[in-house]
Amino acid sequence: THFGFQTVAEALKEQKVAGVFSSVASSYDTMNDFMSLGIHRLWKDHFVRNLNPGRNPLTSPPSSPSEPQGWNILDIAGGTGDIAFRMLDHASTINNDAHTTVTVADINPDMLAEGRKRSLATPYARSPRLKFIEANAEKLDMIPDSSVDLYTVAFGIRNFTHKDVALREAYRVLKPGGVFACLEFSKVNNPLFDAVYKRWSFSAIPLIGQLVAGDRDSYQYLVESIERFPSQEEFRDMIKEAGFLVPGQGWEDLSLGIAAIHKGVKP
Numbered sequence: 001t002h003f004g005f006q007t008v009a010e011a012l013k014e015q016k017v018a019g020v021f022s023s024v025a026s027s028y029d030t031m032n033d034f035m036s037l038g039i040h041r042l043w044k045d046h047f048v049r050n051l052n053p054g055r056n057p058l059t060s061p062p063s064s065p066s067e068p069q070g071w072n073i074l075d076i077a078g079g080t081g082d083i084a085f086r087m088l089d090h091a092s093t094i095n096n097d098a099h100t101t102v103t104v105a106d107i108n109p110d111m112l113a114e115g116r117k118r119s120l121a122t123p124y125a126r127s128p129r130l131k132f133i134e135a136n137a138e139k140l141d142m143i144p145d146s147s148v149d150l151y152t153v154a155f156g157i158r159n160f161t162h163k164d165v166a167l168r169e170a171y172r173v174l175k176p177g178g179v180f181a182c183l184e185f186s187k188v189n190n191p192l193f194d195a196v197y198k199r200w201s202f203s204a205i206p207l208i209g210q211l212v213a214g215d216r217d218s219y220q221y222l223v224e225s226i227e228r229f230p231s232q233e234e235f236r237d238m239i240k241e242a243g244f245l246v247p248g249q250g251w252e253d254l255s256l257g258i259a260a261i262h263k264g265v266k267p
């Protein structure tokens with residue numbers, strides 16, 4: 001890669017990730033439910049509530065007519081729209097904000113197609129507040145510098161080939177004061193529970209994948225990608241290295257560290 005080439009291993013990883021998500025696109029919820037015992041829905045609710053997306057016109061009206069009335073949110077690896085729909089719902093119902101927009105970016109056209117299909121059952125279908133674009137998190141050329149208020153990535157970054165490059169792109173597209181927020185599987189912080197969890201993920205999940213979705217390999221990949229992902233501390237340091245300010249210890253563990261939320265602020 002020093003010479004601008006992709007190594008064979010990197011190209012294979014990208015192909016493999018593409019294959020995994022194309023084959024799970026339509027059974028995506030089932031997959032997430034098995035991976036997290038259904039808890040991913042609660043983690044996603046918490047992630048969005050905690051970010052409190054949107055601009056309440058009563059408590060923070062724009063100070064000049066040229067100031068945007070809502071947030072510009074970029075949901076990277078947004079897949080089937082899970083996070084995007086929740087953010088628009090939160091902005092509208094909690095913050096009375098009818099202006100916040102979410103761009104869902106994903107590298108996989110099959111996941112985006114599933115997201116578009118699902119958006120038809122939401123109030124945001126055909127609304128200018130919701131956009132789907134095909135893009136690689138490592139190369140967001142279509143997104144201008146310093147243009148985004150909130151960058152979210154949920155259960156996506158562990159699949160990226162160059163996480164450091166994606167973090168630098170996140171930094172580039174965010175406005176000063178803008179927030180990077182990541183929800184991802186992480187490291188369990190209790191040894192006893194970790195033993196149970198590892199047993200569940202390494203033996204049960206691929207088997208269930210085979211029985212339910214007829215796809216052992218994709219589920220095996222997903223379990224391995226979680227195992228390979230950096231620890232909470234290591235990932236926090238990567239966020240800092242990309243230039244972000246990290247509030248507090250830098251992350252919040254969910255369900256004993258099965259997942260974690262990391263945040264960074266662009267100074």
Ligand code: SAM
Binds near residue numbers: 111155159
């Ligand atoms: N954010 C959604 C959620 O929480 O339900 C989807 C998460 S899904 C497990 C991971 C997504 O990452 C897939 O849709 C996949 O296509 C996408 N992805 C993988 N590598 C990517 C990359 N380099 N750039 C953008 N998206 C990527």
